[in-house]
Amino acid sequence: MTTNREELIVEFKEHLIKYLNLLDLTPADIKNDEVLFGGDLGLDSIDSVELIVLLDREYGIKIKNPTEGRQILVDVNTIVDYIVANRTK
């Protein structure tokens, strides 16, 4: 399990690219504070479901409350903060 925050950010971005099939991007292309939805990445509602599946499979985190989800799935920083605080694996 990666515990170093910087390593965790890179690992999460790699998962993000794989799950969302953003094959023309590298982790370095995604800024930590870049808005995921409504920004240049062009993610949509299907991607939000993919992200929820990613968090469940890779970090054992289940997001069931949509309001909570909107606060977590903002950018890489907010997601990684949530992973650090709530991961079960």
Added chain:
Amino acid sequence: MYIKDLYAISPQKTHDLSFENGDWLVFNEFIYKAIEPSYQDIIPASQLRRMGKAVRMGIGVSLPLMGRNPKPDGIIFGTANGGLEDCIKFLNQIVEYNEGTLTPTNFVQSTPNALAGQVALISENMGYNITHVNGSLAFESALLDASLFFDEHGQEEKTILLGAVEEISDYNYNIDHLGKRFKQELVSNEDLLYSNTPGSYCGEGSTQFFLSNNPEKSLAKFSALKQSSCLSKNEIGDFVLSFLAEQNMNPEDVDCLLLGKNGDSLTDSWYDELAKPFGDKPTVYFKKSVGEYRTVSAFASYLAVQLLNGKAHHLIENGAAAEPRTILIYNHFDAVRHSLILIQK
């Protein structure tokens, strides 16, 4: 049904029209993979990243075709398996994650009607939209449906985007290979028909036609179709002769045969049986070019239209058909499902 326009992605270079103009690729492979064009200028990147191969190939054919023709009144596709690779990925996830949370993209892409739906969404087409999944007669079913669509609208001018798509899935290929549907040994496609062993080689692709009931400026027409799933080999002669008789024709009226011989020593004799009344007619064995798949008769129809318009004559065997005006396609799958398609200038 008049064919106004057509386009295909196949294992040959149909995407840039080299194939029609004399190019022919020789394969020494077990799998004849489709040659895909660059989709970057055709499909938005945000949509492309979610597309499985079947949808990608299908959209890659649809959009250029739709771009040079008016919005069709209907979209009719045939596919035996749709996005099989993503379908199997999705099924495996159910097992791997113990029926837990599943990722939606594989599911969205794997349904057979994903292509027709995507084409309609991208082109904002609210017309008739259907996908036929009748196995190795899926394209024939789509063709029949298109014919019924035009009949239903009588004299009113209508247009349809008709097509078929099939992709090779690694999982499914392995199953079929173990089942001896595909050859265990490697033979070049040049020598496919002389291999004298069971099975064939797997192909894939998408072929689509822009159809109208208005004959003006048409390339050719689908004149008749017949299909059967219950024939014995000694009935195949009657099958084709009665089909021609229904069109007030006899074998002499056919200028060129397109036969689905695929090098399978167990089932190729059906084609020889069917060809007997035709003597030494010019013939094209289209599976030498693209391999075997369940909607390959769509590719055969594509090839027929090219031949009727003076192209792809390098594929004709048994002599030359100077200017063919009537082409008969016969295809069967596993000697169980048979179809005849008559295409005329």
